[in-house]
Amino acid sequence: MTSRFSVLFTSTALTVALGLPALAAIQTQGNAQGRCSGVCAAVFGADDLSVPLVRVSGEDEDDEDCDEEEDEDDDDACTGALGAPAPAGTVAPPANGLFGNGAAPVAVTN
């Protein structure tokens, strides 16, 4: 008799432990879709979508820095499609087999 109670208790505990999280998830989704409609449902259901968010902006000021007509300063870096390289002295030269491990590059303009 005692063993039957213990088996019953164990199976109930397991069912509760596994079932409660699943039940909670179902209820959350049900609340979002059942009580809301339109925008509300879209907002609550957004987490289920795999489509990335699209940011809409009127103007991108960074693009103006890369405009050829307005740009007069040759020394400024411009982030193009491939990005701007790191200036000398900020990172090590590329590991292309041409450089030793000695002194960092030094450039002087006279």
Added chain:
Amino acid sequence: MKSLLATLALTTALTVPGLAMARPVTLTTSLNTYGGGGAYLALYVTDASGAYVGSLWMAGGKSKYYEHLRGWYAATGGDPAQINGITGASVGAGRTLEITLDLADALFDAGYTLHIDAAVEDMRDSPNEVAVPLTAAGAGAPVQGRRYIASFVYQ
């Protein structure tokens, strides 16, 4: 005492080859007074078969102009990773750019060629402005460029 000497000998033996494998090389590029804005210069190396090996220096920091350095751009696709840490300012007309680099000894007398592409805004692009074999004998011998470079020398 004996182990100390052994350790010293071992560390020295390991250090000396490392020092001997590279040396400081100065690349001096003098520009003509061509009457334009700052010149973009790409210095890069090809092997004996003409294949791109790597870049040594990029004078000019704006990647949008790199396509005008046509030889370098064709070889690299304008990849900024090729010139990270070896990019400086563009060079004005009539000025001289002096770059000192720690270069591998294996570069010399092994069939490598140093190329310089040049480009100036609103002026003609000049790919392969200079192409000079990297040899010990060629060190110190000035080479004339085709359009914007008055002379180039490495030593």
